Amino acid sequence: MLGFTAEGAAGQRALEARLDQIVRAENMDEWMRYIVSKPIYTGSPHNKETADWMVEQFRSWGFEARLDEYQVLFPTPRVRELEMIAPTRYTARLREPTLPEDATSGIEQDRLPTFNAYSADGDVTGELVYVNYGIPGDYEELERRGISVEGKIVIARYGGSWRGIKPKVAAEHGAIGTILYSDPRDDGYFQGDVYPEGPYRMEHGVQRGAVQDMPQYPGDPLTPGVGATADAERYTVEESPTIMKIPVLPISYADALPLLSAMQGPVAPQEWRGALPITYHIGPGPARVRLHVEFNWDLTPAYNVVAVMRGSEFPDEWVVRGNHRDGWAMGAADPISGMVALMEEARAVGELTRTGWRPRRTIVYAGWDAEEPGLLGSTEWAEHRGTELQEKAVLYLNTDGNGRGFLGAGGSHTLERFVNEVAKEVTDPQTGVSIWERTRARRAVAGDAEALARADLRIAPLGSGSDYTPFLQHLGIASLNISFGGESGGGSYHSQFDSYDHYTRFGDPGFRYGVALAQTTGRMTLRFAQADVLPLQIGNYAETVGGYLDEVESLADDLRSSTERLNRLVADGSHRLAADPTETFVPPTAEGAVPYFNFSPVRNAVSRLEAVAGDVDRDFARAVADGSLGTRVAELNGILQQLEQAMTDTDGLPGRPWFRHTIYAPGFYTGYGVKTLPGIREAIEQREFHLVDAQMTRIAAALERVIAMLAEARALVAGTVS
């Protein structure tokens, strides 16, 4: 067991066995039922009620608990109107119905209607253009067809990227408004039976969600980089660079059908076509719509629940364990399914202390507010307490929504071995094998050769989409994000139907995976709290970074050859000859040649890292096993605690200094989807080749810092064991 002596591991296993026995599904069921009985969005009365109640709960389990409050911009809608005015008239319903099978679907009090947070105010009228997912590649297809969105209103389906990318890219191309809709292809009847017969999105279901430019920075749009305390310096709404510049509104597929049916122009490319029973046309028009939205641009208090169990030996080493507690409507799956597992984990930890046991390190449980509008609660807290967190936090362990199925794990690759060790000791509630074994089986059946050949299951690199982002990518704190899923399916995401009734029928009936989650993250929390040496492992990290570098080198080579091929076809006119002369077609133009890049600084650093990684891991393991570090263990852990920060660059990424991690970032044009080695990968992808060399140097420097710290740690260990 990484970080433990054999004897310590035995004691740890006994502790974890007691944890397993304490965790109860019934508590999660009862708490979820209460929490999601009324809307819990940021600023709602029940949001504050449940925050206070959570504080009381944590206190009753032996924690020092409090609310950490920030004042954040959270616009709510005053006007929402969408009408098609030509070729026929249709007024969008913009409303999710009451279903007898769903007890909270008809709730009226404090109900937050369907909208996109941080849309601009606006009253615009224009022809519609269907832009598929509305990501940059889709606009290239429009260009080939000679279609501009300048002065038009685009209609984009959800999916293919984080939703905030869609209006951003639309505005970059001159659109005056954006309509987002959920195509039944993506989470409606095409995928399975719709609610209430099945879990998928019914015709009037709508996905709410935020649309500010989060890849610039998440959190309160008015206070980047600093905590949104009452007295913080703020941008005005007009000054904020992340608030969307055009109006945006989400609609259901019942509301989208009349609009899309009324369109003409070219037939959409095959990959663009959804599951509505129509021929998808791109437009522009003849459908013309008026879109009118206005918002209350108010500051609202966001309340983070923070519950602390002070460490008995290393109180200034913190294991931070968080889940958000706000939802768009009822928020049963997202996020309360994860929140109640966190609470049950905390209750179990509290229960363990009743027999005199105390954690060696400090454990901090957090229930973040205002995650839905853009990671506001966690980001403001992390910005506000950044210095202290960078000194003290040894781990940020995140969860969010949970479901039935397979272990999903992402995070820092120094923790990959640790995740595997834990996963081998948690039992899957449906099959009785370990959650590790079940996930391995799934990957093997899906054709992943590594699932049969590699000792460890890979964990995913993290992009964004939940509260780990400020910890990992802004502060450089080693982080993990854990969930179960893959067998819940469903289309309740961000709709009124993400309810207790939906979740307990389709999400995780009986909260069996709530139990598995509490057992998994509980082990992780306790191992980090109890380990002699922080359970990092360098071998997998080095191999993984080397793999990312291989990918980026291949990316450059592939882009170079595809550019050469494109330019040859442009030169000989093949595109024009291959096109149907009866349809408008604008051939692509030649692209600048892709230069050869100097990968050697990063390759040399990776090579040095790979060369020492095995020795580092062996030396640490030996030092732990023979217990010879003595009091210098704190010094070693001090180095290891800083290791992830060594991977960050204080200047951040080009054009978005808030994102500092050199290995992991959310993509500037994916929003949630990760870009590894983002400084060089995005510069190449976006053909900003002049940026590559400087970014290469920065990544190499970060890796050299890691290597130097590992050398320092080895010297410390060697001095001790000699």
Next chain:
Amino acid sequence: MLGFTAEGAAGQRALEARLDQIVRAENMDEWMRYIVSKPIYTGSPHNKETADWMVEQFRSWGFEARLDEYQVLFPTPRVRELEMIAPTRYTARLREPTLPEDATSGIEQDRLPTFNAYSADGDVTGELVYVNYGIPGDYEELERRGISVEGKIVIARYGGSWRGIKPKVAAEHGAIGTILYSDPRDDGYFQGDVYPEGPYRMEHGVQRGAVQDMPQYPGDPLTPGVGATADAERYTVEESPTIMKIPVLPISYADALPLLSAMQGPVAPQEWRGALPITYHIGPGPARVRLHVEFNWDLTPAYNVVAVMRGSEFPDEWVVRGNHRDGWAMGAADPISGMVALMEEARAVGELTRTGWRPRRTIVYAGWDAEEPGLLGSTEWAEHRGTELQEKAVLYLNTDGNGRGFLGAGGSHTLERFVNEVAKEVTDPQTGVSIWERTRARRAVAGDAEALARADLRIAPLGSGSDYTPFLQHLGIASLNISFGGESGGGSYHSQFDSYDHYTRFGDPGFRYGVALAQTTGRMTLRFAQADVLPLQIGNYAETVGGYLDEVESLADDLRSSTERLNRLVADGSHRLAADPTETFVPPTAEGAVPYFNFSPVRNAVSRLEAVAGDVDRDFARAVADGSLGTRVAELNGILQQLEQAMTDTDGLPGRPWFRHTIYAPGFYTGYGVKTLPGIREAIEQREFHLVDAQMTRIAAALERVIAMLAEARALVAGTVS
């Protein structure tokens, strides 16, 4: 120019330039309008009227023309009933509507309703099971879900294979009936606007078609291997091995929607889901249907139009040029678009003779009857006159439906270079470049690296689906199949709406590609008629066969490793662990190991063939160029005429002796889709490993025969030029 001296080539080009000038779109338009004014299925009055009219036309152009008549089994429906009896009632409409935009859609006289020819008579009632395309892989998915079709009625969508495969495989699995329908995903609104707004299949459109077991043998089900003359020995209907053993009926998606909507059971795999606005369920049931069909099992005369222009120098060397002339309903695109191009080509050839020119070889134009029910007209003719054709035919050149767009060419790879030479000299009517250049551009843009690097565009190997099959795969006559398409789109196939109105709006407005087709096939016909030496080329053939062998070797290796992987996962129980325990799942069982096969006989033969191919081509070219062959040219052509027959095996393929070609065959489970080196490829695919060695020997022997004939030909040439 292959087969011509420089001087001969100049004369040939002049002849072809005159051909180009003679060909007129207006004739094709006028003839199509007449031919498709009434139904032209086999046995219809207008079928015979147009046959007689065609004979008159050919005679007027200077041909000796006649009708060659056979008596074939062509069942037509007496009863067609389909009713859903649970959980609700629905009576299928089974009728295509009258559209004001389509002048012949309302025709009543001699109208052939929607049905599948060679369905069994039957009156069956059972639960429905949705089987996707109904091909073998789909039944593996059913097996994983524990679903049997035993005693059930399957509903399968068109596509994924030739339609006759679907009831055959259903019956193999115990189904008692088969319903075929056209999903809008495949040729309806998902693909584009539906008729009459656009070319795609409207909700009541139905695809008719034959469903006998054609991969056993095509043609009259009662007379395999012999011409269906009046006095031929015949199977009874009951004895015929190819007539389907269960009832089959095709329906529209308007008729399919109530049935599919009423189904429950597991949600269909993603790849199975069509474009109807429902969740696709597999069943079985609760939808139960009654399917009742009965047929008139009558012999019907099939009239092949045969028009001969006797060769002036080599009357016993025949260029056979055919297109079928029967259609399921009006048959505008399929087949009259090709038939009128053939007629215009023939008229032009006739016109050329008015100035005293005569073809050196005999040209035989054919308008086949009864292609739609299963290549009956061509097959009976080829069987009936097999010996003479094997002695005399130097080429079978086929066309069928034609459309707008790009050259499509398939056939014997000894003709690949010839096709390329011709394609470089025909002008694309839309772009003004050659049809070769336009097709090359399209392939290059689609990412085909060979389109930029290889001297010749590849032609496709032929499976089945049109009248080349008896010539190529039964008799071993070098064959080509030529068409244009890719820009017509549409879903009129085998429906009442395959009409003059549809074709002239969406198929090939102005018959511009009809002209291109006549110019292309006209060149081919005339070059084969006029060449000094038959224009075969061995280099591309040898390389292509070598490539097929590479494919089959890879197939064996891939099947071996996938079997090993499967068996490992079966042994460790991964499939069970990866499955959702709340759903029925039957894990796959272990498969027998894939042995290593002795590819050396074929590899050695291919290697020898590749070694001599270049020299053969050079020797032939030199002999043609210096004209030194003298009268021995007939002897050389005699060898070349036999070359394709050397590739056939008199015992045919395992279980289907009618198919004799060792290089090309339609797949036993694809129906139309080609299997190259079928003897070994299908034995490996179908895991009949015990068949491989004997088939390997047969293919090697065929290639050795080719090599020996080429050696003989070279000796002949060398003796001449020395």
